[in-house]
Amino acid sequence: MRNFSTIAKRAFRTISGKWKGYALLLLVVAAITLTLYIFFFWLDASARLATQARTSTEACILLQSNDRQQIGSLPQAMREHPAVKGSDTTTLLTASPVNFVNAVSRQDSPFDLPGESDQVLVSAHTDIAMSDAFRTGNASLVEGAFPTGSDPQVVIEDVLAKRNGLQIGDSISMSLSLPGYTEPHQLNLRVCGIYHLQQPIEATYYTSDGTPVYGASPYSSVFVPFDTLAVRFPDALSQDSVCFYLTDFTAISSVLEQFRQLNPDPARYTLSDFTDYRYEQLLQASQAVGRLILAAVWIFIGMELLILFFAILSILRSYYKDAGILIALGERRRCVAAQFLFQILVVGVVAVSVTLVGAFLLTPLLATLASGQIVHTAAETLPGNAVEIGAIENMARLLEEHGGNFAMLYASIAVLSVLVLLGLSSFFLFSHTPTRRLFDKE
Amino acid sequence: MLSMQKVSFRYGKNTDYVLSGVDADFVPGKFYTVFGPSGSGKTTCLSLLGGLDTPTAGEVLLDGISLRQIGGEELRRKHVSYIFQNYMLFPYMSAVQNVVTAIEISGKGGREAKQEAEKVLLSLGIEEKDMYRKVRKLSGGQQQRVAIARSVATGSRYILADEPTGNLDKKNAQMIIDIFLRLVREQEKCLVVVTHSQQVRDASDIRYELTDGQLSLWGEAAEYAEF
Incomplete structure (x- = not known):
């Protein structure tokens, strides 16, 4: 312990005495850390993007x-x-099975309100909670629950509920115009849940003249259990879908x-x-951007390693004389090497810490730049495919939340490992005699 | 007593012997000088006496115990210290820090080391205002006195000096010689100085001449020994 404190004191004296050399080392280590941070950030980002592309492409x-x-x-x-x-x-x-059934209300139906649509879109699912609208988060339940009982139940939109003064437990009846039935059929349902919709649901709906149209539905959707329709109107469901x-x-x-x-x-x-090729498109764009980033990183890393080599060499040369003096004073060679290791590590840890604080602050900017650049590249290289904002926002958030932590950890481990290896190699170096140059040549 | 017994040394297997079968004794309370032509192996002698090099053949003994047993580092920490022609101080440290560094290596530390360093520096004529200046800002004479202080402060009995006045003018050289004499007479130090300087040689008690790898007593001491 006493040895360690003596070595540490001496190391700090050396660092403060030869601050120019160590300042250069600090700058180089900081630059390498930052470059590695960007490298690992991108590595993580592209890996996550690839995973996202594989799992999220619809x-x-x-x-x-x-x-x-x-x-x-x-x-x-x-x-x-x-x-x-x-x-x-x-x-x-x-x-x-998922079926969209065109439901047309009659004049006496609860949905027939002045100036409002006289149609609702009935969407039947075996599991409403996992239907597209709810699964993607576009629709969310704000009141009540999804159907669970055996009686016919329905989940309706909050706008529809408000306009018609409907609450949980109310009964509604709908006249359904169903394929295979010449007359509208009556369906009585109990409201079990009310949901809120962010964006209009995309579905196939029918115009008043019976023309099928696919797109953002102008009608309010109601969700019913598939069996409700299947049991009541087996002929209407002449074609099932999986x-x-x-x-x-x-x-x-x-x-x-x-x-x-x-x-x-x-x-x-x-x-x-x-x-839906949104993520695949982003993935291709990210690969294009990634090639540029990685090329730049390799060039920087190469230059920085070269400078690091000379910085360490310069420090080593100047310390070599100190080592000779210390050995002549009776210091153990392993303590001389340990002091060198300590000096390098102190500077290294300071450089890495300062850089990582900077990197932490830099992460949001880096994430925005990366995602922005990817979108830009995607728009240029893949014309005709609109890149959706949601996907980009999602990617920027993903990069910021995960990429930063991952990159910080790996950059610091990589840099400190290199410094420890360099420092440890000094144990071999100082096991040889650096004392002869203390004496003037005769 | 620090002794060389039939010491031979060469730097590599295929090189000539620098020293061959050297015998010499160095006792505390005496001022020795070793002189000889350049390349004769004077510095090698110092290196072997301080355990920085190991003899190819023969032994260096401290009070009858081989340095191989004691170990070079242990020897230099407790018994032997060096003074070099180019001072070999840490130029970025103050005089006090230089001396404290040596004291810490010898095993003391803290406030005690600092007080000891200040005391020794003062006794060697380094004024208080200079003690905390970086040594590179001190004159050559002052730097050599700091180097002497560093070797004295560790309490070593044997001081090995390599051309200690080589970079100094006559006045400063005399000042260093006076310090050496004080150390020998008052503190019973054993001083072994490798030098070309007639001034230093004249001040020493016992002179050795090193020629052709052999160390031999010179002058009155030799005559006395022959007698």
């Missing part, structure tokens, strides 16, 4: 069939495929292949696949 395969048995058995069979999102039953059910969301959009072809193997007769079903 790839799905829609199977439409009039064979109820086939629709019922396929989810179970497809559960085995690794790319089918969530092989557990709950998740699979979210991708189970929608599989994929964990990996690149696996579409293999999933389709499995479908075909399970259903050898293509006449009995319609199979279609949809992919």
Whole structure:
């Protein structure tokens, strides 16, 4: 312990006495730390982006069939495929039959209000909570709960509830104009939940003349359990759909292949696949930006390592004479080497700490710059594909929250390891005699 | 007593011997000088006596114990200290810090080391105002006195000096010689000085001449020894 305090005191005397050399070392180490920080930041960012791209690209395969048995058995069979999102039953059910039914109200219906739409869109799901609107967070339940009981229940939009003075527990009746039925059919439902919608739901809806349109629905959506419709109006649901969301959009072809193997007769079903390329587009752009960043990082690292080499060499040369004097004074060689290691580490730790504080403050800027640059590149290199704001915001947040911590940890470990290795190599160096130069040549 | 017994030394396997079969004794309370032509191995002698190098053959003994047993570092920490021609101080430290560094290595520390350093420096004529100046700002004579203070403060009995007046004018050289004589006479130090200086040689008690790898007594001492 006494040895350590003596070495530490002497080390601090040396650092303050030869501050110019150590200041250079501090600057170089700080520069290397910062470069490595940017390097690791980007490494982490691109890895996360790639993962995001693979898992968040909205790839799905829609199977439409009039064979109820086939629709019922396929989810179970497809559960085995690794790319089918969530092989557990709950998740699979979210991708189970989905039907949009055009519901037209009559003059006496509760929705027939002056100046308001006389239509609602009835969306039937086996698990409403996992339907697109709720799963993506576009819709959120603000009151009540999702249907659980056996009686016919419905979840309605808050705007609709307010306009019609509806509350949880109220009963409503709707006249549904259903395919396969010539007359509108009455459906009585109990309001069990009220939700709030951020953006209009995109769906296929029918105009007043019966033309199907896909897009942002002008009508308020109500959500009912699939069975409510299936039991009451079996003929209306002449064609069921199974929608599989994929964990990996690149696996579409293999999933389709499995479908075909399970259903050898293509006449009995319609199979279609949809992919939203937002994240893939961002991923490609990020790879382009990443190539530039990494090239710059390698150049900087190369230059900085060269300067570090000369800085250490200069410190070592000047310390070599000190080491000779210390050994002539009776100091142990391992203590001489330890002092050198201590000096380098003190400067290194200070440099790394100061840089990381700076890096911490720099992280939001770096995240914004990176995501901004990626969007810019995406817009230039992939014309015609709009990059959605939500995806970019999500990426910037992702970079800021995770990339910074990861980069700080790895940059500091890398820099301090190099310094420790350099310092430890001095134990070998000072085990040789640096004392002969103390004497003047005769 | 610090003795060389049949000491031979060469720097590499394929090089000539610098010293061959040297015998010499150095006792406390005496001022020795070693002189000889350049390249004769005077500095090597100092290096071997202080345990910085190990003899190729023969032994260096301290009070009858081989330095191989004592260890060079232990020897220099407690028994032997060096003074160099170019002072070999830490130029970025003050005089006090230089001396304290040596005292700390010898095993003392804290306030005691600082007080001891100040006391020794004062006794060697370093004024208080100069004690805390960086040594590179001191004159050559002052720097050499700081170097002497560093070797004295550790309490070593044997002081080995390599051309200690080589960079000094005659006046400063005489001042250093007077200090050496005081150390020998008053503190019973054993001083071994390698030098070309006639002035230093004349002041010493015993003179050795080193030629052809052999150390031999010179002058009156030699005559006395022969007698």
